[in-house]
Amino acid sequence: MKTVFSESPLLQAEGIEKRFGRVHACNDVSLDLYPGEVLGIVGESGSGKTTLLNILSGRIEPEAGVVEYAVREGGMRDVHQMGAAERRMLMRTDWAFVHQNPRDGLRMNVSAGGNVGERLMAVGARHYGQIRDTAVDWLQKVEMEAGRIDDLPRTFSGGMQQRLQIARNLVTRPRLAFMDEPTGGLDVSVQARLLDLLRGLVGDLGLAAIVVTHDLAVARHLSHRLAVMRRGEVVETGLTDQVLDDPQHPYTQLLVSSILKA
Amino acid sequence: MEMLKLSGVAKTFQLHTQGGVSLPVMSGVNLTVSQGECLALTGASGVGKSTLMRMIYGNFKCAEGAILVRHGDEWLDLASAHPHAVLDARRRTIGYVSQFLRVLPRVATLDIVSEPARAQGVPDDAARAHAKDLLTRLRIPEALWSLSPITFSGGEQQRVNLARGFAARYPILLLDEPTASLDAENRQTVIEMIIEAREAGSALVGIFHDLEARKQITTHDLDLTVYAAA
Structure with missing residues (x-):
């Protein structure tokens, strides 16, 4: 896996807020991602991780906060302030979005x-x-x-x-891939193959990725850094193996200790 | 030249899921390891030897004290470093041979062993050639090189792990029971490899329950019992 990262981020989110009725899906979320880096976002269903992914990728608008992306031409551009045409071009060229259900991403x-x-x-x-x-x-x-x-x-x-x-x-x-549970819904044997493939492609292409998953094994094998989400908040971030092997936040400890060993 | 310096390192585990129990393991740990030295961490089981090794690798968090490693031309404090800096230190400066191999299914043994050297920029051919030498030296049959080590025996997995640890030349190398689960012949080979690395100038830190191996390999030891937290 790539381990040398440049000084300036590819994507930067600051103070992201989103509510659905009484549900606080994203509560003051800030994070950054560097070129070639894979960031895992883990947490139970309902923790807000897919909503966050959709906001980061410009698919839904946050109520507050800013998402900035380093465009190829240079400089940071506010993803939610750019015009529809510019965003569409980004989605076709610089970005990829891998849905959990392939039917949502295929024709x-x-x-x-x-x-x-x-x-x-x-x-x-x-x-x-x-x-x-x-x-x-x-x-x-x-x-x-x-x-x-x-x-x-x-x-x-x-x-x-x-x-x-x-x-x-x-x-x-693309330079950046957003992935929503890329191995969800697949048989375990197929998951391992896909994981291995994704890891190889990310390494070969120097692709940066944000991978939303509830599967901590997927997160461990794919991501450099992890962000743990609970009830719309990022409760812990850090080096992937440190977060999983020496979790600090009570919720991360619960998540890690709840896994059944085969 | 000093390569690794710990000062005032402490570790307490907070077990939030088990009634919020606070488990102090150690405090005030100071140690220094220079090039060509091998430090053995000693003390009874539970005193925190593996915990300290994992902290030096950045795998366990160090909330108190400093863990300084000579990374290139500068000192990097792993206790406070950004994850990117920790990853870079693991690529160039610190290797860690744990007791257990953790790999993805489907990745061939030869790829696993040659990966650290490739990550340091060694060309693919050279990295593979060196990996083959190591696997041969550690008596992993050639027929197994293209297979994933997931189905290998415990001793074979341990040797794959060791080969991977020695595939790149790390200035600092951490060894957690490197001779455990090895037969006499392989044990002797591993002892020789560790001595060679030490004599070539690596700074080593290890846990050796194998007393004979410890005597041959290490230059000094540190009993962690004196740092046990009350």
């Missing part, structure tokens, strides 16, 4: 190759042969048979759909 009535190629065409690729070659290359990167390129995603298993979603997202070589 189910378009072939596997089409799903990957579509992202390329969105950033201006026009040469059919090259698009198809790149799609084949990416299917192989995520360990899918090139022969399945013309098949529809619904003929794939859940694990294959998830790998296809990852290929579709990473084909444009």
Whole structure:
């Protein structure tokens, strides 16, 4: 895993607030992420981690607080103040979003190759042969048979759909990936394979990622740093193995001690 | 040259899930390790030997005192360092051979062993060649190199762990019972490897219940009993 980080962050969030009725989903959350770094956000369901991910990625507006992103051209840009067109361009080029349910991130009535190629065409690729070659290359990167390129995603298993979603997202070589429970809903054997694949891709591409998961093993193997969320608040942050092996906050201790050992 | 300096290091575990019990382990620990030295941490089980090793690696939090490591040309206090600095120290400066191998399924033994050297910028070919030498020296059959060590025996896993620890040349190396669960032949090999590292100038800290190994390897020892918290 990469362990050298630059001085300036890629993404920075300050004082994020969000309520849904009486539920305080994000309560004064601040965090930062550096190029090439993987930040895990852990906590039980309902702790606000998916809401936070959606706010960080510009998908929903916070009630207060600022999310800034270091654009390629240089300088920090407020994700929620930029225009719709600029944000859409970011989502197509610099960013990836991997949903827990691959159906939310794939076009189910378009072939596997089409799903990957579509992202390329969105950033201006026009040469059919090259698009198809790149799609084949990416299917192989995520360990899918090139022969399945013309098949529809619904003929794939859940694990294959998830790998296809990852290929579709990473084909444009983004700098930042947002992942919401990327291994959730998959069989344990498939999870290990996906985890290994993700770890390799993140390392090879120098990709930064924010990974929301309730699975502490996933967090341990993928992330450099962890943020632990409870009832909308980040209660503990730190080096991943330190947070998991020597948790300080009562809630983190409860979370870590509640895992059943196989 | 001094490589590692601890001053006033204390550790207390707060067990919030078990009635808020406060468990003081040690306080006021001072120690210094220089190049070419091997310090043995001694004392009865429970005195905090492994805890202190984990604190020196940044795996356990150090809330009181300073843990200074010579990182490149400067001293870095791991007790207060940013996680990024701790990761960088682990890449370049401090290695840790724990008692247990923790790896992802599906990753080949050779990749696991060569990874620390690659992380230090050693080219892939050279890192793999060195990893093969280490695995050969530690008698891991070549047929196993392309497999994940998850299904290996305890002794084999321990040797993979040791090979990984010696794959990169760390100025500071922490060894938690490096000869436990090894047969006589492998035990002797490991003792030789540790002595070579020490003579090459690494600063070593270890826990050795194996008294004969301790005598051969270490240059001085520190009984943690004197720092036991009341």
